[in-house]
Amino acid sequence: MTVTDPAVAPAVVPDVVLEAEGLTKHFPVRRGLKDLLTRERKVVHAVDDLNLTLRRGRVTALVGESGSGKSTVARLLAQLYKRTDGDIRLRGESVEVHGGRAFRAYCRRVQMIFQDPFASLNPTHTIRYHLTRALKIHGRAGKNSAELEQNLRDLLLRVQLVPPERYLDKFPHELSGGQRQRVSIARALGADPEVLLADEPVSMLDVSIRLGVLNLLADLKDRLNLAILYITHDIASARYFADETMVMYAGRMVEGGDSETVTQNPAHPYTRLLIESAPDPDRLDRVGDLRAPEDQGSGEPPSLIAPPTGCRFHPRCVSAMPKCSTELPPRFELPVVDNGQSHWAACWLYEEGAAK
Ligand SMILES: Nc1ncnc2c1ncn2[C@@H]1O[C@H](COP(=O)(O)OP(=O)(O)OP(=O)(O)O)[C@@H](O)[C@H]1O
Numbered sequence: 168m169t170v171t172d173p174a175v176a177p178a179v180v181p182d183v184v185l186e187a188e189g190l191t192k193h194f195p196v197r198r199g200l201k202d203l204l205t206r207e208r209k210v211v212h213a214v215d216d217l218n219l220t221l222r223r224g225r226v227t228a229l230v231g232e233s234g235s236g237k238s239t240v241a242r243l244l245a246q247l248y249k250r251t252d253g254d255i256r257l258r259g260e261s262v263e264v265h266g267g268r269a270f271r272a273y274c275r276r277v278q279m280i281f282q283d284p285f286a287s288l289n290p291t292h293t294i295r296y297h298l299t300r301a302l303k304i305h306g307r308a309g310k311n312s313a314e315l316e317q318n319l320r321d322l323l324l325r326v327q328l329v330p331p332e333r334y335l336d337k338f339p340h341e342l343s344g345g346q347r348q349r350v351s352i353a354r355a356l357g358a359d360p361e362v363l364l365a366d367e368p369v370s371m372l373d374v375s376i377r378l379g380v381l382n383l384l385a386d387l388k389d390r391l392n393l394a395i396l397y398i399t400h401d402i403a404s405a406r407y408f409a410d411e412t413m414v415m416y417a418g419r420m421v422e423g424g425d426s427e428t429v430t431q432n433p434a435h436p437y438t439r440l441l442i443e444s445a446p447d448p449d450r451l452d453r454v455g456d457l458r459a460p461e462d463q464g465s466g467e468p469p470s471l472i473a474p475p476t477g478c479r480f481h482p483r484c485v486s487a488m489p490k491c492s493t494e495l496p497p498r499f500e501l502p503v504v505d506n507g508q509s510h511w512a513a514c515w516l517y518e519e520g521a522a523k
Contacts, residue, residue: 182222184361184394185244185277189253190217192239196472211471213239215418216253221362221394226385228397228409228426230441234468236418237398241366244396245279246270275305278355282367284347288339294350295335298322301357322353327383345376349383356387363387366398381408402441406430414438417469417479424503424510434501434512437480478514490515 193210214236221227229237242248244255246264254261257276264270281287288297298319302308309315323331326349339347348368355363365384369377385408388395397409405412406426413423414435422435433439467483469475475482481491499517501510 182224183220184223184258185221186256186259187217187219187240187244187253188256190219190240190243190250190255191215191252192236192243192248193251209472212418212474213471214243217415217420219244219396219413219420221396223361223394224388224392225411226388226395226397226409228399228402228405228412229415230399230402230405230412231415232400232441232468234417234471235415236471237400237415238366240415241279241364241396241398244362245277245364246273247279271304275358276360277362277364278358278360279364279366280348280351280355280368283371284344284351285339287351288347290339293336293338294323294342295319297350297354298335298357301354305358307357307359322356325356325387326350326353328353343376344372345380348372348380352380352383352387356391360393362394362396364396364398367400368397369404370399370401377404384408401445402430402438403445414441417474418471419479420513421480422512422514424501425508428503428508428510432510434510434517435480435514436484436486436516438512440483486516488515 192214193212196209196211198208217236217240219227219229219240229240231237239248243250246255246262249265250263256262257273262273264273299308299315302315302318302322307318309318319335320331323329323334328334328346328349334342334346334350339350342350352363352368363384368384369380372380381404384395384397387393397405399405402412402414409426411423412426412429414421414429414437416437422429422433422438429438430442433442469479469482475492477490477492477494478484478487478496481487484491494515496513496515496518498511498513501512501517503510
């Protein structure tokens with residue numbers, strides 16, 4: 168097994184759209200009276216040194232429990248937050264924009280879908296208003312009202328809200344949660360983007376309609392050749408929906424690879440813990456193999472103001488070695504079972520010669 172050296176990372180491959188390298192976000196913590204006296208400046212280490220690549224026609228899942236930094240990553244990639252460090256490249260070009268024309272130009276290519284479709288749609292405006300506005304902002308409204316009408320219809324057809332005229336003049340509250348999320352997706356498509364950043368797009372929907380929305384996103388990925396970042400705390404859905412899965416713990420990426428390998432042969436003890444606590448029908452035959460929760464590592468995620476040294480998971484890890492509490496593990500490439508895809512884990516267990 169070898170350590171991945173970022174210095175010898177491959178040159179931009181044609182289908183890579185959006186890349187993050189060394190992406191870091193620290194939020195300053197408001198100082199209390201005691202801190203004022205000590206002049207100590209505390210920060211929340213929300214995201215540290217994250218590398219991520221999104222490719223056209225592929226879904227990449229970013230999985231982790233609440234507070235692991237997933238939404239912060241999406242907001243950094245959407246340029247909604249100023250980053251503390253690192254680089255974001257769109258088609259190989261570094262981009263850092265803060266509002267204005269450059270931000271609008273970036274949004275045209277990188278669109279975000281939020282968790283709560285109700286909060287992201289204005290209740291006082293119709294679907295027609297929301298979609299017309301998106302088309303106008305991105306210069307895609309057409310030359311006349313007939314073209315605008317056709318473009319509005321096309322957007323609703325793309326998200327399978329048919330017939331479109333049934334939905335255009337409705338208000339958000341007249342639609343179901345799933346239909347509202349489809350409108351949010353249609354609005355994002357109004358920009359004709361290359362990348363969709365979907366932050367927990369189905370977690371607020373009824374279980375019965377989640378699959379329909381995920382299937383729609385999968386269909387759009389194929390038909391429009393979109394790169395999709397799918398943020399979720401549900402690792403079972405990542406297996407179903409994403410080509411690649413990246414696992415985040417306490418602001419750091421701990422494992423990544425093709426979804427089948429990561430979810431069926433997880434390497435990092437944290438990924439194993441996530442999977443063992445999320446029942447997957449295909450793995451029920453292995454129920455007898457499952458260890459009791461206390462044997463898998465338990466406890467709470469750490470404070471991100473003073474995160475643990477070394478591997479951030481070490482206080483909860485049943486396989487922790489002395490080194491884990493002092494040295495940050497690099498990415499170790501792992502042998503891949505049968506599909507030739509890459510698989511890595513940032514865990515000292517995979518250092519050459521380490522006892523598993
Ligand atoms: N604006 C902010 N100011 C200060 N701290 C923040 C801010 N936004 C997020 N954080 C902190 O950064 C950490 C990561 O938060 P983030 O929302 O990115 O996690 P998440 O994995 O998306 O969680 P969830 O699934 O609950 O949304 C958390 O500790 C959170 O409290």
